[in-house]
Amino acid sequence: MSATESPSPSARAAAPAAVPAKTPATVPGTLSATAPGVARRLLALNLVRLRAQRGWSQEALAHESGLHRTFIAHVERQVRNASIDNVERLADALGVSVAAMFQPPPDPPAG
Amino acid sequence: MSATESPSPSARAAAPAAVPAKTPATVPGTLSATAPGVARRLLALNLVRLRAQRGWSQEALAHESGLHRTFIAHVERQVRNASIDNVERLADALGVSVAAMFQPPPDPPAG
DNA sequence: TTGTAGACTAGCGTCGACA
DNA sequence: CTGTCGACGCTAGTCTACA
Numbered sequence: 089m090s091a092t093e094s095p096s097p098s099a100r101a102a103a104p105a106a107v108p109a110k111t112p113a114t115v116p117g118t119l120s121a122t123a124p125g126v127a128r129r130l131l132a133l134n135l136v137r138l139r140a141q142r143g144w145s146q147e148a149l150a151h152e153s154g155l156h157r158t159f160i161a162h163v164e165r166q167v168r169n170a171s172i173d174n175v176e177r178l179a180d181a182l183g184v185s186v187a188a189m190f191q192p193p194p195d196p197p198a199g
Numbered sequence: 200m201s202a203t204e205s206p207s208p209s210a211r212a213a214a215p216a217a218v219p220a221k222t223p224a225t226v227p228g229t230l231s232a233t234a235p236g237v238a239r240r241l242l243a244l245n246l247v248r249l250r251a252q253r254g255w256s257q258e259a260l261a262h263e264s265g266l267h268r269t270f271i272a273h274v275e276r277q278v279r280n281a282s283i284d285n286v287e288r289l290a291d292a293l294g295v296s297v298a299a300m301f302q303p304p305p306d307p308p309a310g
Numbered sequence: 311t312t313g314t315a316g317a318c319t320a321g322c323g324t325c326g327a328c329a
Numbered sequence: 330c331t332g333t334c335g336a337c338g339c340t341a342g343t344c345t346a347c348a
Contacts, residue, residue: 127287176238
């Protein structure tokens with residue numbers, strides 16, 4: 089035990105943020121810092137972008153990643169929630185890191 | 200849809216990397232760029248690190264992420280492959296971006 | 311507090327076929 | 330080439346309980 093040398097017996101209860109706010113920054117009218125499904129979208133965006141950048145077809149990517157053609161199509165359409173194990177496989181097939189799949193796309197020059 | 204204006208009818212067949220190598224950089228004695236399960240490990244490492252950094256218990260993190268206690272424990276032990284939807288939830292609970300969960304941990308100075 | 315086991319449900323991921 | 334439906338297996342994810 090002694091996970092953290094907490095001065096108090098009930099560490100969690102005595103912790104400064106003992107009771108973490110359930111709705112911290114959910115200001116009415118303000119979107120959450122991280123919207124639900126942002127990962128799915130980022131993954132899809134980067135997936136389509138990287139794939140098109142290489143001139144690969146969904147079938148080719150599916151073949152490279154060892155996944156099925158239909159699955160690739162679903163992920164790109166955000167109708168399917170892939171697991172990290174498959175996301176890594178996709179990233180490996182594209183030659184990028186898993187973190188890159190969730191990296192925000194390079195904002196295009198406005199002018 | 201003209202994905203790529205390939206001069207040849209069989210775009211894929213005529214594509215530059217028409218036949219992508221199945222084992223491209225698997226040089227004998229050289230480890231692959233991305234080892235299998237690296238995402239699972241990175242996720243677990245960052246998860247434990249960020250959680251301990253906040254002095255949160257698995258139960259607290261589970262409560263914050265809205266997931267179950269057992270699931271958190273399994274992910275940290277890498278015995279479970281989480282989906283991006285849940286990874287995002289974990290990242291949100293920790294106040295970090297999904298990409299941060301797969302970011303390589305700050306390697307400590309060797310000496 | 312954390313790890314693990316067992317049982318259960320829900321959804322992922324595959325396959326084949328069509329538009 | 331890409332999107333989608335139907336069916337199917339497998340595992341992610343939940344819950345209870347014990348060490």
